[in-house]
Amino acid sequence: MGVGVSIETSDAATVAPGKAPPIPEVHMGIGGTIRAAVGAMAVPLAAFVVALALFGIFIALTGRNPFAVYYQMYRGSFGTAFSFQNTLIRAAPLMLTALATALPLRLGLVGLGGEGAMVMGGLAAAAAAVGLTGHSPLAVKSGMLIAGALVGGLWIAFAGALRAYRGVNETIATLLLNYIAIALLNHIVEGPLRDPASLNKPSTPPIGDDNMIGNLPGIDVHWGLVWGLAACFLAWILMNRTTFGFAARMVGGNVRAALLNGLPVGRLIVIATFLGGVSAGLAGSIEVAAIHGTANASLVTGYGYTGVLVAFLARGNPLAVIPVSLLLGGIGASGGLLQRVFELPDATVNVLQGILFISILFSETFYGRSLFRRRPATGGAP
């Protein structure tokens, strides 16, 4: 197996093989945690402000007032109860698909498979609903979620296993698996599982209103949001508070050190990619069970790719995935207003996302140079 790509600018790279790499968050105490959190927030926040300023220049070049645009973006994303619910509903699937990239990222793997896992998850959920026809709604709903999660998990775990045991580049493997997933979806939806009544939009048989996952009480946002938040919290606990997470991050920090310490690197990779896939698969089942009520080509939403963006912006931290998802969800929610009020093209939102992505990635080079987060250049475990 090859050496994993190190994404975080970790000090581990400077540690001699055989020596345990430092894992900063562990045994750090309250003060240290807060300082680390502030440090972790300050850099991306500064990058966010810089991105907004650059976007403002871009807007000004198109002849519009950037501040009016900022105001409408705020109004369209967080400014009214309607807008905020719009943001939440867009953020929910991103939290889940982001984990498909964020979890393997902790092991130093760059996976892009969220889209494929989500599509496969949705397809599996729709198939489960067909298979469970006649059972109670609770059984159908559970069956859909489990089937989606499982299939999504296996889908990316396959790429993880190829990586761990055959040395196949996981980035390419997951990317190509996305295309295969979409082709499979189209084949199955237009063939074996096609509802004969779906003439011009081939779809699986509808799962039925009783089997739909409804909205959260009191707001116009479906239960997927709770699943997304729960998945992020669980993933954070797993990665930061368990021996599995410790081992996984060790693999990400220095794979040779992990191997020398006798860690089952291959198994860790397969499990982490599986869990990431479970999360994205869940996003697919929820898309079917809460929105579409059937599986068809509309399942190819691009949430998987936006999830990659979210995971990188969150630097692979499952908790940070939540605010970043809300941010990108909010940008998506306000995009329509920019088109309608300012007659800006849809691509404006992509420009903002692109600027944001580049400035936050660029800001990573400032880590360790800021006032808040100064760590010894070398050194063992604290």
Added chain:
Amino acid sequence: MIRPQSRLPSRTPARPHSLRLLVGLSLAIATIPSIALAPRVEAAPPMTVGFIYVGPKTDYGYNQAHAEGAAALAKMPGVKIREEEMVPETVAVQKTMESMINLDGATLLFPTSFGYFDPHILKEAQKNTKVTFLHCGGLYVPGKHPENVGSYFGYIDEAQYVAGIVAGLTTKSNKLGFIAAKPIPQVLRNINSYTLGARSVNPKATTSVIFTGDWSMPVKEAEAANSLIDQGVDVLTSHVDSPKVITELAERRGIYVTGYHANQSALAPKGYLTGAEWNWGKVYKDYIEWLQAGKAYPHLLRGGLKEGFVKLSPYGKAVSAATKKKADEAKAKFMAGTMVIYKGPIKDNTGKVVIAAGTEEKQTDVTLEKMDYLVEGVVGKTH
């Protein structure tokens, strides 16, 4: 846990400020007499109409055809247009509809993509009973779907039939090429009508079909176009969301092309023969006039060349006078309502008789909407 305050999105502001409310109320009371005394000069406030497109509205295709219809409405008095493009067939379109209703005050929506209907339009129509939703696709079922929903569609295969005549008379290799998205009834009907049109004037003509698998696949469309041209095809046409790539490629490789959805002649000044275009401006104007007059509108509205739902692009330079004459004859028959495309006997391309001799399936015949075959003369498979 984050919990916004209001239960459902409503037209009222999220946090009604009591002071603002008071000021507003007193202002309103103060203006009552002046309104009552003012002579009735101003008509009703403009009707805000929202258009939602699944792709870019300058795609030389499906979305542009609708955007041209929207532009025609924008010129009408008492109508205000709001447009949003690149809205996927996900919860995003539900939110765009709600946003247009809540923030722009839209009372009539044209969510134009076929896939917007179920579940998105149906769900929003139940939530917003005072808003009218008009959808492109002809999917409305009386009794099953909400009252405030309507659906329209055009028999564009009539225009494809005429375009097929032009193609059949222009080709030298007798090989036509058709690049299509998916083998669904609507697409198969276009391929078949095109082929029947071509073979009505040139029995030697065949149409080779390539399905790309999805509505917007520019790379695959280009590959398909190149592959068909390499096989000797000298007239190309398509049924994808944007025929731009195919049209440009045909022009660059020096063959002919007939268009679809919108007018693509600007992309192929030499090789563009004609094209099957939508004429949504007419349909949308009719709806607005019905609604402005407070009349009931038909929930299911369909039409072809005769009703002005579809039209043909003006003939290109490469179309000969004799060809124009033949095509115009067929068009005149459609305009007179005497033309039937699916007149038996018609065989499919495996030799099976799909429409028996003596049987006529007229344009409105619902069996045509379940089409699952390719007629004789089409080279390709439905699956």
